Amino acid sequence: MGSKTPNLGYKLEEFISLVEVAGFEVAELVTQFAKTDTRFYLGAGKAREIAEKDFDVFIAYHGLTPLQIFNLEKLFKRRVIDRIYVILSIFEKRAGSLESKLQIELARLRYELPKVKEYLRRAKMGEQLGFMGAGEYAIDAYYRHIVKRISTIRKKLEDAKRGRVMHIAKRREAGIPEVVLTGYTSAGKTTLFNRLVNENKLVDGRPFATLETYSRALDLWGKKIVLTDTIGFIDDLPPLLIESFHSTLQEIIDADRILLVIDGSEPPEEIARKLETSIETLGEVGVDLEKIIPVVNKVDKIRLEDVKKLRGVLGRYFSWFVPVSALTGFGIEALKVVLFFQVPGYSIVRTSSDDGARGLRVGDVVFVPLRSNGPTR
Secondary structure, three states, X not given: OOOOOOOHHHHHHHHHHHHHHOOOOOOOOOOOOOOOEOOOEOOHHHHHHHHOOOOOEEEOOOOOOHHHHHHHHHHHOOEEEOHHHHHHHHHHHHOOOHHHHHHHHHHHHHHHHHHHHHHHHHHHOOOOXXXXXXXXXXXXXXXXXXXXXXXXXXXXXXXXXHHHHHHHHHHHHHOOOEEEEEEEOOOOHHHHHHHHHOOOOOOOOOOOOOOOOEEEEEEEOOEEEEEEEOOOEOOOOOHXXXXXXXXXXXXXHHOOEEEEEEEOOOOHHHHHHHHHHHXXXXXXXXXXXXXXXXXEEOHHHOOHHHHHHHHHHHOOOOOOOEEOOXXXXXXXXXXXXXXXXXXXXXXXXXXXXHHHXXXXXXXXXXXXXXXXXXXXX
């Protein structure tokens, strides 16, 4: 649906990948270039045409309104879901921690609430509810359950948020800076994380392998930092998911520096699209561009002249970037040097006679963590 765009092919490939990761088999891809119909999402004629096809589930690229879901299910006599549901399904499969599970449940309940309200309204009018139908009493009971459960989860997430804030405050008090890895999904964030801290965290190359934050210490020639792997972004990420994951995104908001990982092996127009999505998402949660260190990954898959051309693609937001290959290790030491000089939170001092008990000689250069209320470089 919608107008033709240069990235449409890539967006549809990405959507098919999401659908498959969610556990569905794509039987046929149907496109229509027209204004979205408020009643059926598709045009009425196209909807009737699809109703004659052989399929089990209809999945829309965009988010659907409760009215559109109701009308399509009534016409198709089959299940109808949308992009938001697909992403939620992936998140549910990959959630590990209790906090991320609560965040996903909250997002799903908030997603279902308008739909249940629409079905309840129609049930009270005595309307037959079709393929996904249920009685008025059952729908009303489920609606009240959703409202109550949303309130309970929000309280639990507030407790988790307070714990996270306390943890961040203690780290800042200790003067240890934090660097987070983020970027478009499948850009190679976790592979880069593993390379930097010598970890073996799961890498499967599919969307949203990382849903919760994961931190490890990184020693940069005596300058210690905390490196954190975080959730990736995707085009048209539903706002309710961003809101539900706000406590996880707090790690990005409060970080001293952000490594924005970009897949440099893709076509320039794809790099530009995904970079714009990442920058917009970071902007939505209040991240300043000055905190971002752009890292172009997978340069082992492209030519040297292509690396130089990336300056034009990234030039809208950045005047420089660090080219690396997390897979081969190319550029990793250069990235560490950049982190060494870019990350604030330390003061460089020379030891005096008072430091002899620590085994240091007079005149040795050491890095001293600055407290949270001290100056930063």
